[in-house]
Amino acid sequence: MGERPGRIGPAITDVARLAGVSHQTVSRVVNQHPHVREQTRLRVLAAIEELDYHPSGVARALATGRSTVLGVVTQNSTLFGPTSLLFGLEQAAALDFDIAVTTLRSLDGPALTRAVRRYIDQQVAGIVVIAPLVTARDALAELPGRVPIVLVDGSPEAGKALVTADQSAGARLATEHLLSLGHRNVWHVSGPKTWLDSIGRVDGWQAALRDAGVEPPPLIEGDWSPASGYRAGQLLARIPEATAVFAANDHMALGIIRAMHELNRRMPEQLSIVGFDDVPEAEYFTPALTTVRLDFTEIGRQALHLLREQMDTPDPVGTRVIQPALVIRDSAAAPQS
Amino acid sequence: MGERPGRIGPAITDVARLAGVSHQTVSRVVNQHPHVREQTRLRVLAAIEELDYHPSGVARALATGRSTVLGVVTQNSTLFGPTSLLFGLEQAAALDFDIAVTTLRSLDGPALTRAVRRYIDQQVAGIVVIAPLVTARDALAELPGRVPIVLVDGSPEAGKALVTADQSAGARLATEHLLSLGHRNVWHVSGPKTWLDSIGRVDGWQAALRDAGVEPPPLIEGDWSPASGYRAGQLLARIPEATAVFAANDHMALGIIRAMHELNRRMPEQLSIVGFDDVPEAEYFTPALTTVRLDFTEIGRQALHLLREQMDTPDPVGTRVIQPALVIRDSAAAPQS
DNA sequence: TGATAGGGTGTGAGCGATCACAAGCATTAA
C-alpha cells in the first residue's frame, strides 16, 4: 500500500494480470463494450471485485480529453434564486456528472472569462453559467474552444444555448392578478437594474399595466434585500393611492409587510402585495404571501439537456424558456373602498 | 485547431518547441522552480503568452497523483445551514482549490460511502463531509486510503478531523437570555432528532434550564419547516404558562409567529421567542427576531485549515468548535404580568 | 473446401504533465 506516489488502490494492469487478460480487455469490460466473451467478462469482474478496483477518472479524462465534470459558474450569493438553480442542476446531473462550482464575487467580464477558461483547461465535459447580470453579457462572446456551454438566466444575445425563466410573463401574472382583483393601478418594487431578472420583471409589469390602459406609477428600485423592501414599504404606506404592490422577490415583500405592520396599515385590506420566488417560508408570512413560483428543478433539467445536445452534435444552440406560475394566498385581495 | 481529439489549445511540448527548450524547462518555469536562468524564463514566458498556453490540470493530477479539487459531500437540502456552509467553504477555498459538490438525497451509510469513494477515485486533494445527521456517524469509519478528510457539523466520535458549531452553547445563550428577561420557564421547538444539530440544541436548552433550577417542559419536535413551527405555535398559544419559546431555527420561529398572529396573541408581550440561524430575513419578521448566529465563513475557513494540515503532515486529527453569538432584536422581552 | 465476415483479444502508442537522473557548463577552492 502506497509504494507508488499518490495513487491508492490498484490500476487497470493489476486487474488484467490477476484475471490473466490484457489491460485492454479489462477496459472493455469496465466500459461495457460488447464483444467480450461472457466467461472472460466474469473473470475480469471477479478480479475487479477482489482487488476492489476503481477506474481513475483523472486518467480517463486525460486519455479521452473529456471528463465527467460539469463546471458551474455562479455568483457570490446566498439568494434563493441562484441557490435553487444550483440545486436543481445538481439533481438533474446527479448520476452522470460531477458538479464543480465556482462562485464569483462579481460577475464582471474578466472574472467570468477567467472562471470559464479555468474549466476549459481542466477539460470539463460542459459548462453552465448562471448569469443573471447584465455585465455577463459580453464576457462570453469570445470563448475559446468547442466546449458545450449553457447560460442559465442570461441574455439571449450571447449566441449560446440558454435556459431562462420568463420573468416578464411572471411579472405579468402578478400584475394582472392584482388588476383583476379590482385595483386601479399596481406599484412595483424592483431588483437592481443590473440584473436581467429585474429588467424582465419590470418589463412584464409595465406591459401588463399598459395593456390594461393604465399608466405605470414611478418605479421603486430595491436590491433584493428585506431592508430595501422595508424602505420601499415606508414610502408606499404614505401614498394613499397605492393599494397594490408587486415586489420583485419575496424577501423584499417581507420588508414591505414589516413596514406596513409598523405603520398600522392592514394587509391585504389597505395594501395588496404579490411577491416573486415562492421561498419556502412565504406561506408563513403574515399575511401568507401570494407569489410567483419558478420550477428550478425543471430549469436544471433543461440546462442539462441542452448540454447533452451539444455533446452529441456540435452546433445546436437552443433556447428553453420556463414559464412561472402564480401561487395565490392571502396577501392580495380586492381593494377596500 | 482541433486535430487532436478532445484537446483544445497547446500542450507543454508546443511551448517547449517554440521557446527552443525542453518540455521540462517549461514545466520548471510554470511551477516557479528556482534555478532557471532569467533569460530562459523570459523566453518561455513569451512562448506561453504567444500560444496562450494553459497547463492541463488533468494531466498534472495524473502525474502527481493529486488534484486541486476538493470534494464536498452534503445533503439534499436548500436549508439555510448547509447552504451557507457550502458557501463559506467555497469562499475559503476560492483561490487554491476547485470545489466539487455531491448532494445526497439521504445521508445514509451506503450513499455517503459511495460518494466519498467516488471522490477518492478521482484523486481529489481532500474531502469535506457536511454531515449533520446521526446516520452519517458510522459510515465514515471504514474509509479507504489516506485522503485528507474533514467532517463539518458531524459527530466527534468518527475519529476524523472535525469542525463543528457549539450547538449546545448556542441553545444555552438563547435559553439564558429568555430566563434573564424574567421568564419562569422556556419551551423548545426542536428540529428532527436525527440531526445532531437538534440534539445539541436540545441538550443546551435543557442544561440551561436545569442550571437555573427549573424543570424543562415537554419538548415539541418540529422538522425545521415553517409548517411545523406553525403547528407548534397553535399548541403553544393555548398554553397560558408558556411565555417564552426557543425555536431551533428561524423558519420554525416564523411559523410560530404566524400562528400567534392568527390567534391574536401579541409578541413579545404574550410570548417571547428566540430563533436560531439568523437568516437574512429574520430582522424583518414581525416582530424582528432575536436569534443565534453562526459564522459560516469561519467554519469554512477552519475546515480548510484542517484539510491543509492533513495534507502537510499525515496524522493530525484536530477538532475546531465555533462559538455562536446571540443577536438581540425585538421578539423577546420581559413577560407581561 | 476455401474465401469472407466478424466476434474476441492483444499490442503499442499516445494523452500532458511530473519526477528522477544525468550531463554540460561556469565558478570556486585547493
Added chain:
DNA sequence: TTAATGCTTGTGATCGCTCACACCCTATCA
C-alpha cells in the same frame, strides 16, 4: 592547473487509461 561545487538544462520513464490497429479463431457462405 585541477578537482569539486552547484546552477542550468535535457532525457527518458511514468502516472492509468483509451484508441487504432493487428491478429487469431470460428462460423457461414459459395
